[in-house]
Amino acid sequence: MRQFLIGSQTFDESSPEFQSQLERAYEQKLRPLCPCREPAIAMYIARTDGQFLIKRMPLSGRDHGPGCPSYEPPYELSGLGPLIGNAIQIDATTGAAMxxxxxxxxxxGNRSVSTMPSEPSETIRRDPKKLSLRAMLHYLWDTGELTEWTSLWAGRRGWGRVRSSLLNAARQMIVRGGPLNDILFVPEVFHQEDKDGISARRAxxxxxxxxxxxxxxxxxMMVAEVKEFSSARDGQKILLRHLPFPFMIDERAWKRLNARYETELELWRSNEEFHLIMIATFGISGVGIATIEEVAMMVVNENWTPVENIHEQHLLERLSRLKRRSVKGLRFDLSRDQPIAAVTLPEARPEPVAMFIVPPNADEEYEIALNEMIAARAEMKPWIWRVAEGEMPRLP
Structure with a gap:
């Protein structure tokens, strides 16, 4: 069992009074310290489903010792790397991500206050100085530790747990000078017995x-699971789970969405266990109609782990049966023709493992970039599945 420093005392997470100590520290805004390194590493306390949990600070995973459960492989292996210090800046004092x-x-009116982009808003940009809407969704998922999985969690992660993780992550983020969680809407799980309370909190x-x-x-801003799409008089209606009303999107934006997210929509429709996650900016008109302005989408599997193609799903399915922790890499604003570590195994021994899936259409530039990425992180053991060469290699 892990131990943490809170104030001047050390507490074991298995002790009966641990939850009460965390609640007291949460109210006093004290930061627990993880003693896996010297000096000890600051963490924070999150409240989830009535329980208090200690979580690592944003982007601090690689500061922990390799044997620590809070250790996370380097962010340079994913699309997060180019954004650090540019679009994402961490306040060293508070740990907040600006x-x-x-x-x-x-x-x-009908236009955003800022200059309208010359390309559709769903186009993924490569400017590391700002976050696209898709990168915002990936960062929430990553910071909420929803990219992590072990078979010990089977049956314990539903929308309620996902929602709590996203809102806790948002509390550590600042946008346009204010906390993200002040403007982030994530629907509550609907319970008939609390119908009126849910409705009041939502309003x-x-x-x-x-x-x-x-x-x-x-x-x-909203993060929600798509239930279905249906036609409307002048556009489309997007029905979301746990919400009693639709969100409207005009026909032009709907066509752009279908073109930009053709791969995600095809993947979602191919498997009944997949979930389609939507992030969007939206407003509500004077007559109460909720309308989407910009939107991005992501597919997650039955464990709510992001997946971008069927090859990743085959790998994630194999790993999901193991007790060791796996961490899904996310693309953020990188294009599909650039390599990332699809999954990392931070607890593998004698060294952590970075798992790469090379698509069948990979060209010479892709291979060069992959080799450079592997060489730059010599402390990680590479595992490579070249899809064009056949079946998945044996797991490390």
């Missing part, structure tokens, strides 16, 4: 997106 966004959170949260008089209108 984010620079390339999408608008306000709207005037209070969505008040920030309600149109109010003239002038620029504030937008909110």
């Amino acid at each position: 984010l620079k966004l390339d999408f608008s959170l306000s709207k005037r 209070a949260m969505l008040a920030g997106a309600q149109a109010n008089g003239s002038g620029p209108r504030k937008l909110m």
Whole structure:
């Protein structure tokens, strides 16, 4: 069992009074310290489903010792690397991540207040100085530790746990000078016995997106699971799980969405166990209609682990049966023709493992970039599956 330093005392996480100590520290805004290194590494306390949990600070995973459960492989192996210090800046004192966004959170008339991009908003940009909407979703998922999995968690991760993880992650992020969780809406799991309470909390949260008089209108951000799409009079309706009303999207934006996310939509429709996750900016009109402005999507499997193609799913399915922890790499704003570590195994011995899946259409530039990535992280043992050469190699 792990031990943590809280104030001047050391506590064992297996002790009966550990939860009460965490609750007291949470109220006093004390930061627990992990003694896996010297000096000890600061962490934070999150409240999830009525329990208090100690979590690592944003981007601090690689600062922990390799044998520590909080250790995380280097972020240079994923699309997160180019964003650190640019679009994502960490306050060393508070641990908060200050984010620079390339999408608008306000709207005037039919146009965003900021300059409208010359390309569709769903186009993935390679500017490391700002986060696209898709990168924002990936960062929430990564910081919420929803990229991690072990077979010991089977049956314990549903939308309620996902929601708590996302909101806890958002509390560590600052956008446009304010906390992200002030403008992030994530639907609650619907329970009939708490119908009125859920409705009241939802209305209070969505008040920030309600149109109010003239002038620029504030937008909110939402992360939710898509239930289905259906036709509307002048566009499409997007029905989301745990919500009693649809979100509207106009026909032009709908066509762009289908073109940009053709791969994700095809993957989602291929497997009943997959979930389609949507992140969007939205506003609510004076008559109460919720309308999407910009949108990005991501597919996750039955364990809520992100997956971008069927080869990744085969690998994740094999790893999901193991007790050791696996961490899914995310692309953020990198294009599909650039390599990333699909999965890392931080607890593998004698050294952590970085797992790469080379697509059948990989060219010489892809191979060069892959070799450079492997050489730059000599402390990680590479495992490579070249899909064009046949079946998945034996797992390390």
